[in-house]
Amino acid sequence: MASSGFSPATPLVFNGEGYHIWVVKMKTYLQAFDLWEVVNSDVEPKPLRANPTVAQIRQHADEKTKRHKAMSCIQNSVSDAWDKLNEEFQGTERTRQQQLLNLRRDFENLKMKEEETVKQYSDRIMAVVNSIRLLGEQFSKARIVENVVSTLPQRYEAKIPSLEDSRDLTAYP
Incomplete structure (x- = not known):
């Protein structure tokens, strides 16, 4: 399958305003990277079976890192709001x-x-x-x-x- 050359822009940084718009854009951003499903579920990838192939090992590793990738995307997109949240609550x-x-x-x-x-x-x-x-x-x-x-x-x-x-x-x- 040929690559479409699609490379989404970095996610919109949430600055404490326009939360509803930011949520929609973050959902779309995470969907583009096939990360949205891990945001809404607590399901962990199934353990590898005995004698896995190299492809199965790679796929398992990819599935295990999806949650971390999604969290990284979300954390990187709220950095500007962090100071406001911190001041508001602390x-x-x-x-x-x-x-x-x-x-x-x-x-x-x-x-x-x-x-x-x-x-x-x-x-x-x-x-x-x-x-x-x-x-x-x-x-x-x-x-x-x-x-x-x-x-x-x-x-x-x-x-x-x-x-x-x-x-x-x-x-x-």
């Missing part, structure tokens, strides 16, 4: 720093409520810690343990020394 660096400051302050001011169980208090602490970690800040287990131990209500004070004796609380990095 905020600017200044906003992120402000969020971190507020979360650190929340962490330092946490106190266990009288009606709260240790599990509930621990969950509340970890929610703040996980939010801090999601913003990219390292947070050591030792700092968390120290905060928990130092903020437990007075009714737990008798149990803290036995906890410290039974476990080396400094062993948490």
Whole structure:
């Protein structure tokens, strides 16, 4: 079969506007490269049978790389929108720093409520810690343990020394 010489242009880069038009163009672009079907399915290529031919090996390799090729096309076509999406959902660096400051302050001011169980208090602490970690800040287990131990209500004070004796609380990095 003779080649038609068809070489599609690079895909339209999505800049945050005209999403519906971009989707249609991306679908057409991926169809031109026989990649569209892998975008909408989770089907993996069947494993090679015993003693495959060279042609079967090549075809299997092509099928396995289709998903990666499609993802590459999509990722390359949203680069301009990435900054907008990042700012929209993560905020600017200044906003992120402000969020971190507020979360650190929340962490330092946490106190266990009288009606709260240790599990509930621990969950509340970890929610703040996980939010801090999601913003990219390292947070050591030792700092968390120290905060928990130092903020437990007075009714737990008798149990803290036995906890410290039974476990080396400094062993948490």
